[in-house]
Amino acid sequence: MNGLSEAERFLLDAVRRGDEQGWPQLVDRYQGRLLAFARSRVRSATDAEDLVQETFIGLLRGLERFRGDSSLETYLFSILRRRIIDSHRGKARAVCLLNDITGSGGGGDDSDPGPESRLPAPDPTASWYARRDEQHDAYRSVLAMAVGELVRGYKTSLNFRELKIIELLFYAQLKNAQVAQAVGVEDGHVATVKHRSLARIRKHLLDHAEGLSQSHIDPPDALLTEVWEGHRLSCPKRSTIGGYHLGTLEDAWTDYVDFHLNKLGCRFCLANLHDLQASDDQAQLDRVRQRILQSTVGFFKKS
Ligand SMILES: [Zn+2]
Numbered sequence: 001m002n003g004l005s006e007a008e009r010f011l012l013d014a015v016r017r018g019d020e021q022g023w024p025q026l027v028d029r030y031q032g033r034l035l036a037f038a039r040s041r042v043r044s045a046t047d048a049e050d051l052v053q054e055t056f057i058g059l060l061r062g063l064e065r066f067r068g069d070s071s072l073e074t075y076l077f078s079i080l081r082r083r084i085i086d087s088h089r090g091k092a093r094a095v096c097l098l099n100d101i102t103g104s105g106g107g108g109d110d111s112d113p114g115p116e117s118r119l120p121a122p123d124p125t126a127s128w129y130a131r132r133d134e135q136h137d138a139y140r141s142v143l144a145m146a147v148g149e150l151v152r153g154y155k156t157s158l159n160f161r162e163l164k165i166i167e168l169l170f171y172a173q174l175k176n177a178q179v180a181q182a183v184g185v186e187d188g189h190v191a192t193v194k195h196r197s198l199a200r201i202r203k204h205l206l207d208h209a210e211g212l213s214q215s216h217i218d219p220p221d222a223l224l225t226e227v228w229e230g231h232r233l234s235c236p237k238r239s240t241i242g243g244y245h246l247g248t249l250e251d252a253w254t255d256y257v258d259f260h261l262n263k264l265g266c267r268f269c270l271a272n273l274h275d276l277q278a279s280d281d282q283a284q285l286d287r288v289r290q291r292i293l294q295s296t297v298g299f300f301k302k303s
Contacts, residue, residue: 008072016063018300027056027292030076032278032285033238037077037271041084049288051087055080056292060299069141074232077268095229096172097265098182139209139216144231146204147224150197151234160256161185164264165193167234170224172264182263232268236260241272 004012011029014022034055038048058079059066066075081095094100147170154163161183168179169190176194180187202217209216219227228234236244236257243249244257260266261273 003070004068004072009068012063012066012068012072015060020300023296023300024289024293026072027289028285030073031056031288031292032275033073033271034076034080035285035288036274036278037080037267038084040267040271040274042088047087049291051080051083052288053292053295054083057296058083060296070231073238074230074268077232077271078230095267097267097270098168098172098174098263100265102172102174102178139212140227140230142205142209143201143219143223144227144233145208146201147227148231148233149204150200153200158252160252160259162193162197163234163256164259165190166197167260167264169194170221171228171234171266173221173225234260235266235269238272238276241269242276245273245276 011022011026015026031052034052035048038051039045042048042051055076059076062079070078150166151163154160154166164183165179165185168174168182169176174182176190177187179190183190198218201219205212205217236253240249240253240257241261244254244261247254249257261269
């Protein structure tokens with residue numbers, strides 16, 4: 001899910017131009033899935049609505065800074081997630097439901113640098129890989145491309161078993177033994193898949209970036225997780241989740257999407273699924289839409 005789609009670019013351009021239809025269309029398109037995500041993270045429905053409203057305001061405030069290196073949906077989810085963490089400090093860490101059961105999402109394997117160096121994503125604390133400068137941002141982009149390519153390869157070849165394994169390792173941060181149990185393979189096989197995947201990531205990095213230090217060539221697990229979450233590297237498209245919802249996907253994809261939604265429990269994708277399921281809940285959406293549009297009307301009167 002890297003970069004902006006045509007439709008997203010079109011909507012953003014319309015909003016930036018101050019086109020009257022652009023903003024309501026953008027709100028319509030994303031509010032349902034954001035509300036579903038917020039409702040899964042906070043108890044009160046009112047709080048969830050407030051957070052989504054703040055998310056859209058946050059988008060407008062940062063519109064000039066948004067460069068489009070993630071999809072608009074992913075960008076909105078990241079603003080919302082930050083808002084949720086700010087309002088419920090420390091409780092919104094895990095992106096995958098699975099982490100609530102295993103208590104991981106702070107786990108890792110033998111090569112793990114340990115909890116003290118782990119990121120409370122997406123608010124990185126001080127460490128070399130949390131630096132926010134141009135060079136490190138560029139490195140993150142290359143790393144995201146490297147992992148993205150790996151994931152695409154697994155999807156294209158329908159090698160979903162290996163994809164599940166690296167998702168559990170890098171996205172959900174499970175330990176090797178937990179992954180083996182979840183997928184039903186030997187521990188050794190998990191280690192092999194991890195080794196092979198890291199080797200491919202390393203090769204991509206060496207081919208596409210110059211002057212990398214050893215810590216760049218062998219990124220720590222926490223950074224892989226951060227990049228994975230930040231770019232939602234394995235998340236199925238919304239249209240694929242729609243196909244799953246309607247039962248129109250081929251078997252291999254149905255099994256994988258089912259895993260991603262129900263075993264891994266990706267909250268971003270569950271939010272999309274719940275939004276699709278709740279499309280009949282139009283009354284509430286209309287009400288929230290009205291609130292968002294009213295509270296943001298000032299942004300369009302300036303120019
Ligand atoms: Zn997902």
